[in-house]
Amino acid sequence: MGGPAEQPIIELRDVSKSFPGVRALDHVSFSLRPGECRALVGENGAGKSTLAKIIIGHYTPSEGAVYVGGTNVTEKSGYNVRSSQAMGIAVVHQELQLIPEMNGLENLFIGSYAKRFGLVDRKAMMRKAAEIMDFLGSSVDLTVPIKELRMAEKQIIQLAKAVSMQAKMIIMDELTAVLQEKEIENIYRIIRVLKQRGMGIIYISHRLDEIFEVCDTYTVLCDGRMIHSGEVADVDKDRLIEMIIGREMTQIFPPLNDKFGAPVLELKGFSAGKAFRNIDLTVRAGEVVGIAGLVGAGKTELLNAIFGNYRTTGGEMYWKGEKVNFRKPSAAIRKGIGLVPDERKQLGLVMNFNVVHNITLPSLKRFKKGTMQHKQEREQANQVAQLMRVKATPQQSVVKLSGGNQQKIVISKWVLADSELFLFDEPTRGIDVGAKAEIYKLVGELTAKGKSVIIVSPELEELIGTCHRIYVMFEGEFQTCVSGEQKTQSHIISKLLGV
Ligand SMILES: Nc1ncnc2c1ncn2[C@@H]1O[C@H](COP(=O)(O)OP(=O)(O)OP(=O)(O)O)[C@@H](O)[C@H]1O
């Protein structure tokens, strides 16, 4: 890390940012030196992404100023995403700045095509790209259009782009939310090398263990205000949680419900082509069942098949003892099944609908008595939103909400629909530590009422803490089902790898 006299790469002086009705940032001062990795943490909606977007010139501060390499760029008109890039600021986040129709290679070199005799030198580009991908330890195919890649791959390309443009600093906004354990280890390695090369990094994540792996310093935001800042070496995880949620957290996982009823869902030899085969699964009333597995193990396909959203090719499904075959989600919803998908923005929400209309979507029938009962609809949606502690006004369109609040709305709609079986596909992705605990508590409350839950999650700690039993899936098949004493990280990991 550089000495104190070293000029910061970036500095925010007393920056505020208001949106209609929201003070997203409130007098924030913040700086980053070469070689420093600073964690930016805080609850959903605290203002982290807004801060990132101000740095990259996507938003202009309402007050205060941004300095890049000592120059006040807020004074200069026309500081925008393009000029921030030219000044060496890169960002990796889930709202992509890649061009979906172009392939990885083209995206890597947009604006900086290697030229030879005035012509684009494709070979040189390929060589350079191969070097970068090698450094990143990645095998993402650079010849297919970006839109055909999965989110994790898209993010690797953004990272590659940052490296190729020799950025001075890079903002990683929840980069690891879509990555797997192994890929995250790789990210740690990359960050360490980049730091040594003098790159500054702003690291935004809700997975606090990561902060202790790679970050030197931290800043905690709360309702747009910077409330704590310091050296990571001086704090531990409990203290950091306390700073983030403003209170001590004694218990993240509530005790498991121990009263089970009859089986609600049973799968026998359930199969869907290449996605998964011979799945035998039982969930009883009041039970939480987990599914662990690596990317591509078939977990998401399995949940979707149960929900009538993915075609099966064999096997049987029983709902409360009765043989069923859901050909579309509406049939599953009618029986009382709700899916919280992993891609909430594409599948879980209607982005231009407001909070109320998203929550009541699967329950509309209930409010149709001759004419639409708008008042009832609003009241019931509000009740659930409050129960879930959604931070938003009822009429707000969900597109502008923070990720965590969007997720809570997806869950809210199935709570209102009074579902009996909740299918959760990575329910706490991008969710802050306080809200995670609330979701776990909710799972506990649902099961105490006799509801059932199936959870798919890459976080083993989460599965171990919330599930009675965990099925381990490997290449489309269940390897084993662990419970009780066997519910340990090491045992599950060995099964995850098919050992
Ligand atoms: N373009 C916008 N218009 C209106 N409000 C916005 C806009 N962008 C963000 N907000 C609001 O500003 C606040 C801060 O949002 P921001 O996305 O920065 O939070 P965050 O800390 O990144 O949260 P998360 O952890 O959920 O990603 C939230 O209340 C959000 O709803």
Ligand SMILES: [Mg+2]
């Ligand atoms: Mg954010």
